[in-house]
Amino acid sequence: MSLENKKIIIGITGGIAAYKINYLVRDFVKAGAEVRIVMTKSTEDFVSPLTLSTLSMNKVYTDFYDENKSWNNHVELALWADVMLIAPCTANTLAKIANGICDNFLMAVYMSAKCPVIIAPAMDLDMYAHPAVTRNLNIIESFGHKIIPAEYGELASGLIGQGRLAEPETIFKSVGNEFINIDPAFAGKKILITAGPTYENIDPVRFIGNHSSGKMGFDLAKEAAKRGAEVTLISGPSSQKTDDKNIAVYRVTSAQEMFDEVFKHYENTDIAIMSAAVADYTPKIKATEKIKKNDDELTIELIKNKDILRTMGEKKTHQFLVGFALETQNEEENAKGKLVKKNLDMIILNSLRDEGAGFANATNKIKIFTPTEEQSFTLKSKEEVARDILNFIAQKL
Numbered sequence: 010m011s012l013e014n015k016k017i018i019i020g021i022t023g024g025i026a027a028y029k030i031n032y033l034v035r036d037f038v039k040a041g042a043e044v045r046i047v048m049t050k051s052t053e054d055f056v057s058p059l060t061l062s063t064l065s066m067n068k069v070y071t072d073f074y075d076e077n078k079s080w081n082n083h084v085e086l087a088l089w090a091d092v093m094l095i096a097p098c099t100a101n102t103l104a105k106i107a108n109g110i111c112d113n114f115l116m117a118v119y120m121s122a123k124c125p126v127i128i129a130p131a132m133d134l135d136m137y138a139h140p141a142v143t144r145n146l147n148i149i150e151s152f153g154h155k156i157i158p159a160e161y162g163e164l165a166s167g168l169i170g171q172g173r174l175a176e177p178e179t180i181f182k183s184v185g186n187e188f189i190n191i192d193p194a195f196a197g198k199k200i201l202i203t204a205g206p207t208y209e210n211i212d213p214v215r216f217i218g219n220h221s222s223g224k225m226g227f228d229l230a231k232e233a234a235k236r237g238a239e240v241t242l243i244s245g246p247s248s249q250k251t252d253d254k255n256i257a258v259y260r261v262t263s264a265q266e267m268f269d270e271v272f273k274h275y276e277n278t279d280i281a282i283m284s285a286a287v288a289d290y291t292p293k294i295k296a297t298e299k300i301k302k303n304d305d306e307l308t309i310e311l312i313k314n315k316d317i318l319r320t321m322g323e324k325k326t327h328q329f330l331v332g333f334a335l336e337t338q339n340e341e342e343n344a345k346g347k348l349v350k351k352n353l354d355m356i357i358l359n360s361l362r363d364e365g366a367g368f369a370n371a372t373n374k375i376k377i378f379t380p381t382e383e384q385s386f387t388l389k390s391k392e393e394v395a396r397d398i399l400n401f402i403a404q405k406l
Contacts, residue, residue, distance in 0.1 A: 012185055013041035018086065018122075020095040020115045021061075022102045023051030025165045026131040026174035030096060031056065033177040034064045037184075045086065046070065047115045049102070072114050083114060087121035092187050095119065096157070097131035097174045100142055107145035125187050129157040129180055134170030150224065150371075151248040157183050158371055158390060186396075189235050194403035196237035201278040202230045203271065203285035203317075205245035207264045211309060212296035220368040221286035223247030225333075228395040229282055230256050236399065241278070243270045245285055264288050264314040271317055275324065280402065282331040283318050284357075286368070290314060322352030329406065331355045331398075335367055341376070348378055355379050355405065357398060363388070377401055 017037055021027050037044050044065040048058060050072070058069040070081055087093070095102065095115075105112070106128070111120050119126065128149060136142060137159050150156055157180055161171045175183075204226020208216040227249040230242040234255040242251070243259045245267060251258065261267045264287050275281065290311035300307065318332050332353045334344040337360070344358040358376040361367045365388050366374040374388040375397070386397050 012037060012188065015042045015188060016089055016091045017042050017044050017184065018047060018090040018093040018118065019044060020047045020093065020098075020119065021052045021056065022049050022095065022097060022099045022115070023054060024097040024099050024131050024174075025055055026097040027052055027055040029174055029177055031060060031064060033096070033180055034061060036177060036181050038065060040181075040185075043067070045089070047086070047118050049113055049115050070114060070118075073117075081114065083117040084121045087118045088123060090122060090124045092125050092127065092184060093119065093122045094127045094129070094180070094184055096127075096129035096180055098128045100130075100132050100136050100139075100145075103128070103130055103142060103145045103149065107148040126152075126154040127157060127180075127183060127187070128154055129175050129183075130159050131174035132159070132172050133164055133166050134168055134172040137170075137172040146371075147222075147248070151250055153250045153252055155183065155392065156371065183392075186235075186392075192236035192399075192403065194236075194406050195233060195399070198238045198279045199241070199277055200230075200233045200238045201241045201243070201271070201274050201281040202226050202233070203243045203245075203267065203283050203287075204230070204249070205247035206286050207245045207267055207288045208262050209264065209288045209291035209314075210295045211292050212298065212300045214299045217288055217290070217292070217311075218246075219286050219288070221245070221247075222368060223249040223285075224371070225373060225391050225394070226282075226284040227251060228391045229284060229398065232392070232395040232399055238280075241274050243267060243274075243285070245287075264291060264317070268315050268317050268320075271321070272324075275321060275328070278328050280329045280331070280406075281321060282398070282402075283321070284333050286335065287317055288314060316351075318353070319351045325352060329354050329402065331357065331402065333357050333359065335359045335361065337361045341378075344376075344378055348380065355402065379405065 045067050046061045046069045048071050062069045157175045159172045162173045205223030206219045206221040208218045210216050230240045234240045234253045240256045259270050293310040293312045330353050336343050340360045348356040356378050359366050363374045365372040373391050373394045376385045
């Protein structure tokens with residue numbers, strides 16, 4: 010990881026945690042990056058533009074016109090950057106980003122940016138836990154932006170909980186990860202990844218599905234692409250997105266569609282990571298019209314879907330095959346059984362008993378099994394989990 014000559018825009022919004030950005034700017038400059046600061050007007054109540062200008066050795070932007078009435082070109086500034094960081098990001102600015110409200114210079118720069126965007130929210134714990142903030146964070150993640158979750162600790166209000174801005178060291182590392190050097194273990198490798206749920210239609214309106222968001226699979230795909238792999242990502246219904254040119258995305262809906270798409274690519278795959286939550290069963294008869302609620306009971310006969318992972322194990326020639334197991338009981342026993350039965354090289358266990366793990370979370374807690382070893386990991390963001398998984402795979406290639 011090197012920040013030498015990297016161009017970083019830091020957008021600062023009006024929260025008490027803005028003082029931490031002074032340290033972050035200093036660290037970026039020390040690492041050889043060129044930093045330009047964009048502040049909202051309310052940020053000046055918390056940190057001084059003069060201080061930030063001195064630390065960054067560049068002009069600080071707060072409005073479309075400076076004191077001399079010279080025009081600040083937001084498009085030119087946005088296109089200059091290799092990465093844009095917004096930290097701290099208040100609930101107000103989160104809402105603007107999620108809903109496309111462009112009412113200040115920072116938002117104009119953000120909406121003109123074509124580089125990766127990283128957002129580090131900070132606010133009081135009840136605000137951070139509010140459904141509107143959760144919804145906005147999910148929307149922003151669906152844009153392909155990276156979220157650095159707020160941390161647990163003492164807040165400016167005196168309360169203790171989740172909401173404080175991530176520490177400068179954490180933010181520095183997250184920005185630096187955007188510039189990870191190509192990993193020889195993955196350079197030029199063809200990696201097949203599945204993500205998200207599958208939906209099995211009952212009728213044109215209803216379906217059988219699950220709560221998978223697809224985030225784990227998308228984060229794996231992004232991390233593999235950063236390391237130089239050619240990634241094929243097959244996703245069930247998901248709001249997750251990526252615009253990485255090294256990731257070919259194929260969208261499917263049903264388990265059968267995922268099965269068909271997987272085997273269009275599997276033969277030429279070097280590594281397959283199957284993180285999708287594929288439905289085990291599908292309705293035997295799919296109604297062509299909406300089923301009316303005429304009776305007190307409705308019976309739907311289900312038939313088993315083709316087992317994609319088992320079939321991959323049976324057809325495996327040279328591929329390194331990785332499966333996932335989401336369990337609620339006898340977790341390790343079930344995961345180890347799946348590893349053997351499906352002829353996998355490695356399996357990743359999630360337990361719904363672990364708080365913060367599994368579906369619809371920005372975090373995950375995993376345990377990895379191979380035929381000869383196992384390794385446990387602590388609860389981490391899914392971006393970090395993706396790095397742990399690929400680091401482990403790299404050791405086995």
